[in-house]
Amino acid sequence: MKRFFVLLNCTLLLSILFFPDISRAQASGYKSPEQVLSWIKEVGEKHPDIFTSSNIASSPGDRPLYLIRIGKNPEANNVANPSIFVAANFEGNRPLSTEGAIFLSETILSDPALYESMNWYILPLGNPDAATKFFSTPLIDDSRNDFPTNDDLDDQTDEDGVNDLNGDGWITKMRASHPGGEWIISDSDPRLMRKADPGKGEQGVYKIYSEGTDDDGDGLYNEDGPGGTNVGINFPQLFKHYTADGGRFPGSTPESYAIMKFVFEHPEIAMIVSFGSTNWCYTPPRGGRKGEADLSKISLSERQARQFNLDQTRTYTLTELVNIFKAENPQSNMDESMIAGFLGLGAALNPQEGDLRFYEKYAKEYKTFLKEGGSLEERIEPEPAQDGSFELWGYFHVGVPVFSMDLWGMSKKDSMNLEEAMLAYSDSMPGKKGFVEWEVFDHPTLGTVEIGGFAPYLGSTPPYEWTDSLLNLQIPWILKLAGELPDLHIYEIIPTAKGNGIYQLDIWIENRAFIPFPTDMGSRNKQAAPAILTLEEEQVEFISGYRRTPIPRVAGNSRVKTSLIIRMEKPGNITVKLESLTAGHDRQTIKIGE
């Protein structure tokens, strides 16, 4: 069912240059942070009219975060276009995601239709500090930026990182026999390790460490390496304080703070795209988190029940409460979100049901799209979004559709787990260089150990030669989604003469897209700007309603009605204008009074 790609023709391109012993960066072809900057400069010079870039933050390692804008000069347009915000590689250890952002940029630049009515903000590299590690020796897979952090809270900072003991240029694992060991050799392959299950009569044999020494002599290995904060999990939704690499508080590191600032300064952002470790195009965002208030079973405190003259012994749905409240206060603009806030129902933890409908629809279509593109193999499920991730923040806090791609996943057969799939992949490569065979090493404090395990980045980063076909296959889906955004129009204006120059105008507004305006989460968090309906004629008296009418919500493929009662001295034209920062503009004129 879950099929993915490693394109057949890719396999043929496979080169033994993958994971050579030296000079990985040049050989690999992936762009280093410096190369990304020169790419930006180069492209900027080539497309001065539509391409700008700005440095929005400096990382703790003093590297710039460059944000690209592709779009027509806003001054030349009297109507502001909606924007799409694309960010890549917040975790820093996904060089492919940066290539994805660059590929997307170049695709957009090559086709004026793609920026005719839309602006693109693209951040190719969200965590430049961590990204340099892919281009350094020894090779280490580490998402932390350069913010000095005393991980083990001792008397020194960043004093005990990993060490390339066997000098092979990679940081892998060490295993050592230990009376307190919890690990044994896996049954599926002697190169893999698994945890012993004492319940089945098994006893652990090995302890596993990352490769290195106890540099500060405190009995711990590699417990306080250089850095830092993983920018990719330094955002506010489900942020957990006091984790190893999440940062001190959401936005504590300049990279994530600058992103939040930028996005909220641009209310015209209609969609967010993330290239990184998750794939919400393929697998909709995960639900099922506990601890969220059930909006279909709300119980009231005694005080609340008394206040609203309700029954404390039963539960209510949120819709029921809104209806009860509105019946008593017909003039009030109380809605579900306000009731939820008032009752202190807390934050949403799970994707809203209405939004899962579009996520599921597009995931299904995406799989068909991939199949048609030639990707036939089953893949390991993409990783779910981590707590505090950029993706979760975009969906829950910004309240726009968020789509993400990991751009490559391990293909698998049958019931393989991730490690088994990685091993099979490594073995399929010439030279089988994705796995370092366990070899005995005389460790200064642990005695005899074996060093071995997967090459860093094996599971996340394909040979560079594959990237073109991978991106060619997948990136166009982002362009397809960009065409699926909420699209508001004035469907019809129905005037009814009430006599004596008085008319009722029923104005129907429709959303031609499947995706609701805004997302259901955007309705709940009230972040999205409403669309504004304006009646333009000056010589009109409003009997009921006002010249400007905010339209907060239009469900997918639906219409909503706004009714105004006006008086016009003489018959004439009525022009109604609809404006949304994210979902388009429309204008319609009708004649009334004839």
Add this chain to the structure above:
Amino acid sequence: MKKSFILLYTLGLIFSGSISAQDMEIPLRFDHYYDYDQLVDAMQALHEAYPTITTLDLVGHSEEDRAVYALTISNPRTGDHLSKPGVYVDGNIHGNEVQAGEVCLYLANRLLTLYGTNEQITSLVDKNSFYIIPSVNVDGRYHFFEDANTSSSNRSIRRPKDDDRDGLFDEDKYDDLDGDGNICEMRKKDPNGTHRTDPFDSRLMVGVKPGEKGEWILLGREGIDNDGDGRINEDNEGYVDPNRNWGYNWAPNYVQRGAGYYPLSGTGLKAIANYLLERPNVIMVWAFHNSGGMFLRGPSTKDEGEFPSGDLAVYDYLGENSEKITPGYRYLLVWKDLYSTYGDFTGFTTNIIGSYGFVGELFQSQSETYSSNKDQKKPGERIREQGPGDSNHQRLKFNDHVVQGELYKAWTPYEHPVYGEIEIGGWTKMSSRLPHPFMLQDLVHRNASAVIFSAAQTPEIKLELMEKEEIGKNLYQVRIRLLNDHAIPTLTYQSLKNKSHRQDILKISGPAIQVHAGGRLWDAHMDKADYKEHKAQIQFMQLPGFGKVEYQFLISGKGNVTVEYSSLKARDQKLEFNL
């Protein structure tokens, strides 16, 4: 050094042309309020009068580019400011809560003017670093004095928000219709109204009971329908509550109004957060607000769970003493006794900076009395009946006869564009939440004294050699005692629990010694010690308040031995002896 030079230079530029700091006399006076410019002048004047023990730091800028200043009081001759327990005090995070700024100024004024003559104060200043930011919400302070306000408006930072969700931001604020600098109430004569004139005081109104004839309808605060949407004052200034915008346990706006779009989106707040993060020595925090007469402690929400009992003992000790220093004020737990707050300031300082923190809610309107001894209520008695003795009537009499009518505006006719003939009147901007200036001195002194009391309880460590015994050939048993005879420990128990801050470090070293074993000595008589497995020469610990810890080392070698104690929050200590 360089930093303060640049700062002085910048300040010189700023102050030229405005009210000169030289006009501000030291000691400062507390029979009036300081507007934003005067507050900055007062800080500058304090700094100029005591240049050796103060620095004036530019912390950052507000949304409207006003400078946020911090005054540091610390004696460099007794050590760098970061080496001493930090006491951070701020106020006026809500723009309208201005007397909090005066409490901060008074504290600074008192510490400085008594330094060198008063023994208690001199010792405090020598042993601690005081970081004082009298006005956090500088734009709010400026606009509270400058513009027409209610006593509660202008809380927000200047970050426009579309409160009524119509696509326009802050477009329908209050309007000072009668131009008197106050936003008061509007009422209109209406025989079918909901209120009638109070029989005891014609300025007040009471709700009509069944069968009674109405006289007035209430129309809310002064204002018009600025945006023509059929509503009045529905999209006021902001609203981003600067005390809901901090990075610990922050929740978005739909969970809690005023959160802002993301943590520390306020520019002045972000700057203050950075200022605090650069001062890990801060162990005691006071944030002053108004009103109600309360000393509030965290946790801010029930979900966070109670503080560890070791911290509760500290809070109780400081809170209960503060209640006595400031009669009438109550020491309360914020989520339980008031309401839950996400992303508040003291949540940040408690959990990210690792400090103890109180919110001081200044002023009780019930202190505005008009009664003689024989009218005094019995303790605990409340007047339930509306009438001449209740607090509304007393406060009006207080206004009439104690402050000569300065706090209440008499109802005055006004022609309103929508409502027609109305009246405007009621309590003014400087009423209700602020003491009249004649009562200010008492308020600032008592609250500053609560701060001073807590500052005297910051940890102070004594390092002692308990014992040095040769227990074998060239093998010594050395016992070290660390004592803290103040109430506040060297690290909060919350920090220990969260593993958010490094513990204190005890290090034993010498050019010719070898440390074989070392660890916490639990019972000196029974010789019970927990030896640390690795690196015995370095030990990590927290020192409780009013308590001690003991360590035992087994050492061989000879000559000089150095024992060094270092702490994030307390002053470092050193001890030397010979083997």
